[in-house]
Amino acid sequence: MQTNLQLTKEGRLRHLLTIEGLPSDTILNILDTANRFIDPKTHEIQKVPLLSGKAVFNLFFENSTRTRTTFEIAAKRLSADVINLNINTSSQSKGETLLDTVDNLVSMQAAMFIVRHNESGAAHLIARHVAPHIKVINAGDGRHAHPTQALLDLFTIRYFRPDLSRLRVAIVGDILHSRVARSDIHALNAMGIAEVRVIAPYTLLPKGIELLGVKVFHDMAKGLRDVDVIIILRLQNERMSGSLLPSPQEYFKSYGLTSEKLRLAHPDVLVMHPGPMNRGIEIDSAVADGPHSVILSQVTFGIAIRMAVMSILMKED
Amino acid sequence: MHIQIKKGRIINPATQHDAIDDLYISHGEIVAIGVCPPGFIPDRTINAEGYIVCPGLIDLSARLREPGYEYKATLESELYAAVAGGVTSIACPPDTDPVLDEPGLVEMLKHRARTLNQAHVYPVGALTVGLKGEALTEMAELSDAGCIAFSHADAPFINTRVIYRAMQYAATYNFTVWLRPQDAYLGEGGVAHDGEIATRLGLPAIPSLAETIALTTLISLARETGVKLHICRLSTASGIQIIQQAREEGLAITCDVSSQHVHLSEQDIGNFDSHFHLAPPLRSQTDRNAIRAGLASGEIDAICSDHTPVDEDAKLLPFSQSEPGATGLELLLPLTLKWAREEEIKLVDALRLITQTPAKILGIKAGSLDVGEPADICIFDPEQSWRVTPETLISQSKNTPFLDMDMKGRVMYTLMEGAVVYET
Missing domain, CATH: 3.20.20.140 (Metal-dependent hydrolases)
Structure with a gap:
């Protein structure tokens, strides 16, 4: 079995499945490539013919509007042919297996799959299965990884705070179920950020999270002190009341980011959120729409990052 | 059916026995180890030299x-x-x-x-x-x-x-x-x-x-x-x-x-x-x-x-x-x-x-090479290596974490109640 599915022996990117194990120069190359797609004057994202004639399949086994749309826009800006498939509603319900679906699409001349799936490891499974000329981008698998989200988060942080080495970043919320948290932690550590913190109640922290290179806090007052960046995670509806948390109200009181709690952080703190937001649960509207928020920039940069990843993968042949 | 297993290293955990000996089987049972019973004429002789004979x-x-x-x-x-x-x-x-x-x-x-x-x-x-x-x-x-x-x-x-x-x-x-x-x-x-x-x-x-x-x-x-x-x-x-x-x-x-x-x-x-x-x-x-x-x-x-x-x-x-x-x-x-x-x-x-x-x-009468026990026996070559592949596995399913790994120790013969049910 291949020990590294996403890198060739020479260290070139073959698929993008996870941030874990990506060398920092590979990450930097993606960030720099993304930068070139953004017009320095207008901040608009340019259209280029790099993927002209290539078929990119958005293979979404789990609902998503934002991620799917930004991948679609990114592929179109690269002049690719984009086909969107929401599998929940079609072949899976007819009993077709994941790999059967993939095989069928390969026969339709797919050049690249962008995969979102509710099970950890789904993108790895597909990457292991397809022929070497077909590229796979993980657009989120279960609780495991969401590498393009982490890259756009890095891009956003670097855009506003170019010196990464001195930054303290806190990730707040449901770390246990979050692929964004895992990928962000790997990305931030790969870039040599001074300190990565996670803040959550014990019920929302996976065992041994500190082994990923984070400092663990359970109290916002301590965890937010002097941080330069706060990444707020989305709390899924089904986890707001039950055996993980008693109620959204209590969660908001302890962990919701309000203007008051924001004052504990560095005066120039950046506030980020991967979206979609639950206002009044994990973040207060005053903060989400306030001067520290860079949440909408994240979305725009997400397009450039996804263009960069696609173009790098397609260039590598 | 009388079988003689010759010159194998006989290991019987039940008695701590571990020595090179001949083992004699008649009518599905182990009848002797070491000394040939009087009048024993084997219908089949298995040469187990270099092999281990165990239950x-x-x-x-x-x-x-x-x-x-x-x-x-x-x-x-x-x-x-x-x-x-x-x-x-x-x-x-x-x-x-x-x-x-x-x-x-x-x-x-x-x-x-x-x-x-x-x-x-x-x-x-x-x-x-x-x-x-x-x-x-x-x-x-x-x-x-x-x-x-x-x-x-x-x-x-x-x-x-x-x-x-x-x-x-x-x-x-x-x-x-x-x-x-x-x-x-x-x-x-x-x-x-x-x-x-x-x-x-x-x-x-x-x-x-x-x-x-x-x-x-x-x-x-x-x-x-x-x-x-x-x-x-x-x-x-x-x-x-x-x-x-x-x-x-x-x-x-x-x-x-x-x-x-x-x-x-x-x-x-x-x-x-x-x-x-x-x-x-x-x-x-x-x-x-x-x-x-x-x-x-x-x-x-x-x-x-x-x-x-x-x-x-x-x-x-x-x-x-x-x-x-x-x-x-x-x-x-x-x-x-x-x-x-x-x-x-x-x-x-x-x-x-x-x-x-x-x-x-x-709670079964098995797992021993004592005289009088049923002759359920495994004879294996402890030195022979083989690779685990879908082809070498006989089981209908090939799912194992050890796929493509080399294993040392290969079964040469298996006997059940004195009958050879497997041999390589």
Whole structure:
């Protein structure tokens, strides 16, 4: 079995499945490539013919509007042919297996799959299965990884705070179920950020999270002190009341980011959120729409990052 | 039929015998070791020079998948795989479809196995109807039909009162209850050990607590009911400790581990390799080391293959959705030898864990090479290496974490009741 599915022996990117194990120069190359797609004057994202004639399949086994749309826009800006498939509603319900679906699409001349799936490891499974000329981008698998989200988060942080080495970043919320948290932690550590913190109640922290290179806090007052960046995670509806948390109200009181709690952080703190937001649960509207928020920039940069990843993968042949 | 096995190194863990000798078989029984009985004229002579002659292996858990899952494996394919692995006696768990909860099903399985005349098959009956954990099965009837013990396989056991009563009822007849300790709620939905790897890979986890809490409950119930309890597939260091404490207190509890767990840990899952999706999950390296030490010290009584044939499609899925289990009958011997080599354990002591002690747990007359015993014998070349591939495996299913690995120790002949049922 291949020990590294996403890198060739020479260290070139073959698929993008996870941030874990990506060398920092590979990450930097993606960030720099993304930068070139953004017009320095207008901040608009340019259209280029790099993927002209290539078929990119958005293979979404789990609902998503934002991620799917930004991948679609990114592929179109690269002049690719984009086909969107929401599998929940079609072949899976007819009993077709994941790999059967993939095989069928390969026969339709797919050049690249962008995969979102509710099970950890789904993108790895597909990457292991397809022929070497077909590229796979993980657009989120279960609780495991969401590498393009982490890259756009890095891009956003670097855009506003170019010196990464001195930054303290806190990730707040449901770390246990979050692929964004895992990928962000790997990305931030790969870039040599001074300190990565996670803040959550014990019920929302996976065992041994500190082994990923984070400092663990359970109290916002301590965890937010002097941080330069706060990444707020989305709390899924089904986890707001039950055996993980008693109620959204209590969660908001302890962990919701309000203007008051924001004052504990560095005066120039950046506030980020991967979206979609639950206002009044994990973040207060005053903060989400306030001067520290860079949440909408994240979305725009997400397009450039996804263009960069696609173009790098397609260039590598 | 008279068979002479010549010049083999005869290892009989039951008597600590380990010497090069000839072994003589007549009418399905071992009649002499060393000295040729008067008037013995062999119909067949097997040259075992350079080979080890030991009791046929006894596997405490091998799923044969009949009835109900013939697309995964059949009795024909798996019993032949058993003898190819030197295994002559198999205990098979009740999680077939339908579940082994009716005497007729057990009789049919025994009958089918007898007709095939390969390895002996000892069904383990279901402890509750349909393995639902609600109503008791007709254990006395099932025992008459051929069940040697009663278990719950991997089905969750939620209602403690039902386990309590099932143990009381089994104790009434002096039946043995075999259970794999896993708290149903703590284990629910989990697919990997609650540790570093599950955290990294984002896999739903099963904490060690799921095992230790269930184990503590089962031991309390066994203490109260006096039932004979066998603990299946122990996976944690703390679980081994709990059993040891119970034994020091005087409780007669036995336990086994799977051959996979002797060698592998959560670290081996790699990039979501579903061949490493097992039940119980592969745990930490500390747990694996405790299992290896527990086997050496005798705290763990037996190694079983936990043979679970899974069809390829059921493994070609994201890790959590893939079906747990590994094929193992043909790997039980080489994996036991590998452990013995790595830990410098004497062969006679290593082989005991797959012959004499499992025979004792099953309560069957097997697992020994004494004169007068049935001639269930495994003859293997301890030096010969072979590679585990879909082609070299006889089992219908090829799902094993050891695929493409080299194994040392190859079965040359298997005899059941004095008949050669496998030879290379």
